[in-house]
Amino acid sequence: MKRDKFFSPWLFLILPLLLYAIWVVIPAFYTFFLSLTRYDGLLSPEFIGLANYERLFSHDTFYISLLNNLRWVVVFLIVPVTMGLFLAILLSKKIPGARLFKALIYSPMVLAPVVIGLIWTWIYSPRSGLLNHTLTLVGLQTLTRGWLSDPDIAIYAIIFAGVWRHTGYVMLIYLAGLTSIPPDLIEAARIDGASAWQRFRHIIFPLLKPTTTIVIVITMIESLRSFDFVNIMTDGGPFRQTEVLANFMYKEAFARYNMGYGASIAVILFLIMVIFIFIYVIQRREEYGGGEKVV
Amino acid sequence: MFNTTIANLIGLSWWKKVSTAIMFVAVLLFVLVWILPLVGAIFTALRPLQDLRAHGFWSIPQEFTLENFAVAWDLGNLNTYLKNSFIITIPSLLGTLTLSSLVGFAVSQYKFRGNMFVYLLFLSGMLLPFQILLIPVFTLSNYLGIYNTYLGLIMIHIVFQMGFCSFFLTNFMSTIPSQLAEAARIDGCSEFKIFYKIFLPLTKPALAALGTLQFTWIFNDYIWALVLIRSDSLKPVTAGLATLQGQYTTDWGVLVAGSLLAAIPTIIVFILLQKYFIKGLTMGMGK
Known part of the structure; x- marks a missing residue:
């Protein structure tokens, strides 16, 4: 290796790395420190040990938020993943207009979550909303309710808006995965008399396993991005029943200026993400047989 | 059967x-x-x-x-908000693509100590939940005097999106044979020229896909705008919609019209550049 070649990669990297250190790396570590302090954003942080975490673990809203985050993950892993897979298989067949159908199904993906949240708030609105009005029209008046003001239902109503956005993404990833399955394989199974379900169960689904892993990770990460929906649709209400960790943290840090406390919530969110990533890495390891290629 | x-x-x-x-x-x-x-x-x-x-x-x-x-456009200020969204999104997009292609080139084309470390650093930034950065970046922006300015928001978009973009571009550029660089070097081409004249043009398809994807991501950002912008006159359209909601609480005609106006730029990008958008998503899966 020549002398100037030794320096050249760093000449390319110096500016990106410097900016990255200032805006991402150092702040990430700084949050851990802040979570151990009392800090209002103005005066310098005052070290108080684990007091923020003690307070957090005895705070009702924390458990409500945690449970709601869990609901997001579970519903997301079940509904959009199943629907997306089903739609992908259906639309990978030669159906007239399949291209247009696909585009329409994943079009919600380009809309901002805030835009979707606001549109769905209208759909759910008790008086002039699309949902109640339609239910009344078809004689299901008993089902009408304040979708976002009923504490038992509100969180699922919000999650559904998220599902509407996410399903197309899952479908897209599965469609890409399906193209890697050789059609001869499925044709051979068909000739051997395998039913549609058997073909799916024993050939298509096993071959889609790597795709499914990717779908699961993306879905888990997306389900943690519930902030925009919750913030615009209910801001955690009614009675904090739809609160999620991100919105809880945002309110503590930027509305009440409990920034140290907010930082401790961020750390918990980070740890949850680390667990997800850890599961993912282990999964992939097993697939490659304790292999070298993890990422 | x-x-x-x-x-x-x-x-x-x-x-x-x-x-x-x-x-x-x-x-x-x-x-x-x-x-x-x-x-x-x-x-x-x-x-x-x-x-x-x-x-x-x-x-x-x-x-x-x-x-x-x-009403939404005039009284609801959607005209200002949309203009702000473009003022923020375009420099952010150009900045993040430029810096990330530097990273992609360096990491994919040079064998040096720390190569893997740099790659993993950007990869982990891509997986990082942004919530962990909110408070320190707010403090940092205050400290640098760029809180409540376009620049403050542009900087975090540029740098935060570098995680995904660098990962994406490194993967793409490592498929370009390094013999190309070797040959140019023998002909006396400088390192920067190799990047600029040879590798960047070859990376165009990846940049198009990534750019389309990033445009919608940056344009649709909500939380950074909430945290880093206070003045109504500087808000991008996502944060603006929240203000509109405060003004027109249940006037659904106006609120829904506002949401649709806010969505028009991303819908246009999607319709015109759908191919790139999807390529960006599926390429980005690391396969």
Whole structure:
């Protein structure tokens, strides 16, 4: 290796790395420190040990938020993943207009979550909303309710808006995965008399396993991005029943200026993400047989 | 088994046609219900409030009006918010693509100590939940005097999106044979020229895909705008919609019209550059 070649990669990297250190790396570590302090954003942080975490673990809203985050993950892993897979298989067949159908199904993906949240708030609105009005029209008046003001239902109503956005993404990833399955394989199974379900169960689904892993990770990460929906649709209400960790943290840090406390919530969110990533890495390891290629 | 038997009995091509027709109708119905929220929103925004209040959504529209759009655009300040969104998104996009292609080139084309470390650093930044950065970046922006400015928001977009973009571009550039660089070096080409004249043009397809994807991501950002911008006159359209919601609490015509206006730029990008958008998403899966 020549002398100037030794320096050249760093000449390319110096500016990106410097900016990255200032805006991402150092702040990430700084949050851990802040979570151990009392800090209002103005005066310098005052070290108080684990007091923020003690307070957090005895705070009702924390458990409500945690449970709601869990609901997001579970519903997301079940509904959009199943629907997306089903739609992908259906639309990978030669159906007239399949291209247009696909585009329409994943079009919600380009809309901002805030835009979707606001549109769905209208759909759910008790008086002039699309949902109640339609239910009344078809004689299901008993089902009408304040979708976002009923504490038992509100969180699922919000999650559904998220599902509407996410399903197309899952479908897209599965469609890409399906193209890697050789059609001869499925044709051979068909000739051997395998039913549609058997073909799916024993050939298509096993071959889609790597795709499914990717779908699961993306879905888990997306389900943690519930902030925009919750913030615009209910801001955690009614009675904090739809609160999620991100919105809880945002309110503590930027509305009440409990920034140290907010930082401790961020750390918990980070740890949850680390667990997800850890599961993912282990999964992939097993697939490659304790292999070298993890990422 | 059942399908095959029937197919043999009544002739394969006929059965195929029928099953295709059934699937077509099923998918069509599903899609119609699926896009109802969007179509419904468009119709609601186009109708006067009194008409909707009196006759409900499913009634036959008495008249169409652009009144709601006009209110949202003018009184609701959507014109300012949308302009701000572009002022923020475009430099962020250019900045993050430029810096990330430098990283992609360096990491993919040079063997040096720390190569893997740099790659993993950006990869982990991509997986990092941004919540962990909110408070320190807010403090940092205050400290640098760029809180409540376009620049403050642009900087975090540039740097935060570098995680995903560098990962993406490194993967792409490592598929370009390094002999190209070697040959140019022998001809006396400088390192920067190799990057600029040879590798950047070859990376165009990846940049197009990534750029399309990033445009929608940055344009649609909400939380950073909430945290880093206070003045109404500087807010991008996502944060602006929250303000609009505060002003027009249940005037759904205006709110929905505002949401649709806010969505128009990303919808246009999607329609024109759909191919790149999807390529960006599927390429980004690391395969």
